[in-house]
Amino acid sequence: MDGGGCQACGVTVGRYATEPVCPTCAATTRPSSRPIHTTPIASAIWLWAAPEAATAIATRDLPTILRAYRRINGLNQIALAELLGYDKSYVSMIETGRRAISDVASRRHIAARLGLPPHVLGVTGVDDAEYRAMLQFGDSTVRLAEIARQSGHAVEAVNELWPLVARLEARAAEGHMERDSLILLAQARVALGVSLGTVLPEESLSSAARWTGQAVKIAAHLDAPAFYAHTLRMHGNELRKAGHAAAGVARQEQSLSLAANPADQGSALAFLCRATGELGHGEQFDIALQRYRHLLERNAYSGLLFQPFALREIEIRGLLGTGRLAEASRLVKVTAGTPSAPQWRTIERVTSGEVFAAINEPDAAADAFRTAIESAEHHRLPHQIQRTIRATVKTGMHELTAEAHEALQRIRSLLAPRRNL
Structure with missing residues (x-):
């Protein structure tokens, strides 16, 4: 599907959804698939701030995960014990393997305290009802997380997306990935990467680029040009933010060649302006800006980037980056629209x-x-x-x-x- 309406109630479903009904109607018509609500996890930002976290989690080994958690967050065993509600000596025994934690309740408790979905510590399986419900409602999870990010709540978006991504990653690692699940994984990966790119400090932005890059790898094989163009746009922008503006330009040009509607073309051109401006490539910046403005003058505004406020800010920064301070100083004193x-x-x-x-x-x-x-x-x-x-x-x-x-x-x-x- 391509963002059509639900056959039952008419509400707009996800742009890349493959089901003809929205999650609410699906739950109403299939009550046995109702989602299982779990306790909200703690902040998941630490999981993506360093590659070491992903490596540790992949082992599914509790001692390894605990040691990695402490190193990444700069905690000693006393601080970790306070976080978990355990005695310091007990944590030490767990980390060294002298004390094995096998009961479900304890593992679920540790997972919640560290911001881990329970299945990472072996509490649940990838084929359980919770997983099936997560698939059913996954598209809504991604869309709501995107709304949260765009509303200034990117940390909350990360925390919503992380359990979905972790579960889908586990499914993919075991070789059980249907097409719908693969599409959802790509959607969740790119949304997670962009949300991380909003809340992580500059020294950690490569993590955001890695996750959007993983989405591109899937999208390239899905025969869905609009989605592929979307992943390329977002990955290119995260590459730019991580200090790889030239690579970002290449992704935006590729995305622009695939974009089929003015809003998507405008978004790619906006990101292209940003990257060429940072590189100081004045001529390339001017061409992209002219195309962006031309599109905006002839089409309805749409999204975060395809609107006058974004155009003005992108132009000012590009002029500054390409050494045209006088032009930037004139434009900075002119208002244009409101932020999206x-x-x-x-x-x-x-x-x-x-x-x-x-x-x-x-x-x-x-x-x-x-x-x-x-x-x-x-x-x-x-x-x-x-x-x-x-x-x-x-x-x-x-x-x-x-x-x-x-x-x-x-x-x-x-x-x-x-x-x-």
């Missing part, structure tokens, strides 16, 4: 602050940076704060640099393991 999502206001304020600082308007720059810091902290956007730090250091705004460092530290604390769950 909270994070876009933050992004725009950082970009505007950089321009104001460059043209020696310190008061306007300080106002923009301060607004950006407050918004970035509220919506947990660490790399926007890191952009602000670089800009304020460059311009000698030491007070704002200190404020930004403090906000960044508070965000890191929020994403750290919680010891008293």
Whole structure:
């Protein structure tokens, strides 16, 4: 299907859904497939902040996972014991293999405290009713997570997507992956990667690019050009954010060649502008920007990127990146529409602050940076704060640099393991 309506109630179903009915109607007509609700897990951000986490989880070995958790999060055995509600000596015995945890209740307890789906520790199997229900409602999980991310709640989106991705990954690892499950896995991978790309600090953004890249690998073999174009767009943007702008340009050009509607073409062009601007490629940036503006003038606005506010911010940053400060300074004082999502206001304020600082308007720059810091902290956007730090250091705004460092530290604390769950 391609985003049509539910045959039962008419509501729009997922763009890449293969079932003709929405999850709600499916549950109504097939009550035996009702989902099993589980206790919400703790923050799953730690799982994706370092490749070591994925390696440890793949072993399904509790001692290995505990040691990896401590290393990644900088905890000693006392802190881990407090998190789990155990004695320090008991945790030590578990880690060294002197004490085996075999009962289901204890393993489920540990999984919940560490933010792991229970099946990672062998509590559930991939063919149980919970898995089948997760498949049935998986498309809605992805769409709701996307809504959460676009509304400024990317951490919550990660926590929603992680159990789905982990279960599907386990299924795929055992060689049991039907086409619908494979499509859902690709959707979940790209959504997880983009959400991670929103909440992880710059030094960890390669994790986001890896997950969107995994989605591209699946999409390339699904004979679904629109979805393939989508995964290429999102992967290209995460590559750019991770410091690989040239690779990002290649992905956006490939996505643009596959995009079939103005909104998708506009999104690819927006990302292409961003990447070419960062590379300082003025001519390539101008061509992409002209095509983007041409599309926007002739079609209805749609999505986060295909609208005037995004166009203005992308143009200002591209002009700054290609050495045209005078043009950027004129545009920064002109308003255009409203942001499509909270994070876009933050992004725009950082970009505007950089321009104001460059043209020696310190008061306007300080106002923009301060607004950006407050918004970035509220919506947990660490790399926007890191952009602000670089800009304020460059311009000698030491007070704002200190404020930004403090906000960044508070965000890191929020994403750290919680010891008293």
